[in-house]
Amino acid sequence: MRVLGLMSGTSADGIDAVLVEFKGDPSKPKWKILNTGSYEYPSSIREKIIQVGQGLKINNKEWLELAEEITELNALAARTCDPDSTAKVVGCHGQTLFHRSVKKNKRGGSLQILLGPLLANILDQIVVYDFRSKDIASGGHGAPLVALADEALVGRLYGWRGVLNLGGIANLTIIPPKTGIERTSECLGWDCGPANSLIDLAIKESTNSSLKFDLNGALAFRGIPKLNIIEKWLKEPFFNLGPPRSTGREQFGIQDLQKRKKELGDLSKEDLLSTLTTFTASIISQDLDNLFRFRKIRLIELLVAGGGTRNLFLMRQLQKQCCGVYVRPINEIGIPSQFREALVFATLSWWNFLGKKVNPKYITGANKPLVYGVRVDP
Structure with a gap:
């Protein structure tokens, strides 16, 4: 079955699209990427998304127009990747504008902006969207x-395997081994904290918006990190929260950057x-050290995906700091790094079409197996 996945992450740089053919057992599918495409947001839309995510107040008319524009841009990305509309289902994550993690007795919340019925009618295809709200309603973080x-797409090895996403926010997936006493263990996952969010905001601010990101980590290579301050921040x-754990640009955005810059001085x-x-x-x-300290799990491999893989300084730091772990880009096992998240939402949409439930207990903390996403027919 052909499925089109559409994804735009917290970096809000644009929409990634992937057309996938799925066959076989949904838990261990055979899959093949048929086409990929990216649609960069116009700079005015990107700015508005980031500003609204940081607390900018806009009126109802502007909310509606932003939702319509994001929906139409997703339709454009879908048409570019699958011009003949061969996909049976289109899975669209929408654009995250706000995320609230679960705290004590207060439930979490997550706002993705997209008009699902409008997208289904523009494309004249089945659309699955709104992937997070059922998880949150069931006591989970929605992230x-x-x-x-990841386990279904990446598979298992003879030891513990990790998948790290370096988008605006970093998140980790921990996949159990396929043999031995730990083979009955559950897959784990959590948000780690900022990946590119603070870096991108800092470079934009320090270059008066002439640069959006640190190309290849070139500027970071020329600097000297303040290790004593980093050590303090890690505390x-x-x-130091155990999983489930989630976060977003609300926590690690411009205000957080200003606070850290003040601590660092001139x-x-x-x-x-x-x-x-x-x-x-x-x-x-530190997360991997804590994983060993509290759960006695040590990775043999860490596959890295997302925009951060292009930051060579960041990749070198990961290889240096994650001692004893084979750190490599996820591209090396046949998953294009940039399209890994779009591939995941294509998978969740396929599962929605099949009615397949997923147990999120050890990842998001939701209290029951769920079919993810909401289906809307044209």
């Missing part, structure tokens, strides 16, 4: 949903970027 499908309560942009990039790698490294 990281990519971890629900913050969020980074630094060159190179030193600032080197510090923030090393901080991202240190968060991942």
Whole structure:
């Protein structure tokens, strides 16, 4: 069965589309990518998405127009990737504008903006969208949903395997081995903290918006990270919470950046970027250390996906700090790094079509197996 997956993440740089053919057992499918495509957001839309995510107040008319525009851009991305509408189902994540993690007795919340029925009618295809609300209603964080499908897509090894996504936010999936006493263990997953969110905001601010990101980590390579400050940051309560754990740009956005810059004092942009990039790698490294300390799980391999894989300084820091773990890009096992999340939402949409339930207990913390997404027919 052919499924089209559409995804735009917290970096809000655009929409990734992937057309996939699925066959066989839904839990261990045979899958093949038939086409991929990306549609970059116009800069005005990207700015508005980021600003609204940071608390900018807009009126009802502007909300509606933003939702319509994002829906129409998703339709454009879908048509570009699958011009003959060969997909039986289109799975569309929509654009996250706000995320609230679960705290004590307060439920979580997550807002993805998309007009699903409008998209179904523009494309004249079945659309599955709104993937997070059922999970949140069942007591879960609604994130990281990519971890629900990683095992089915990536498979198991003879030891514990990790999948790391470096988008605006970093998240980890931990996949059990296929043999031995640990083969009956459950897949784990959680949000780690900032990946590119603080780095991208910092470079934009320090170059008066002339640069959107640190190309290849070139500026970070030229700086010296403030390791004593990083060590202090790693002791913050969020980074020491056990999973399930989720976060977003609301927590690690412009206000958080300003607070950290104040602590760092007067630094060159190179030193600032080197510090923030090393901080991202240190968060991942600490999470893996805690995984061993509390659960006695040690990875043999970490597959890395997302825009952060293109940051060579970040990748080098991960390889340096995650001792004893084989760190490599997910491209090397046949999953294009940029399209891994779109592939996951194509998978969740296929499962929705089949009525397949997923147990999210050890990933999002939701209290029952769920069919993810809401289906709407044209």
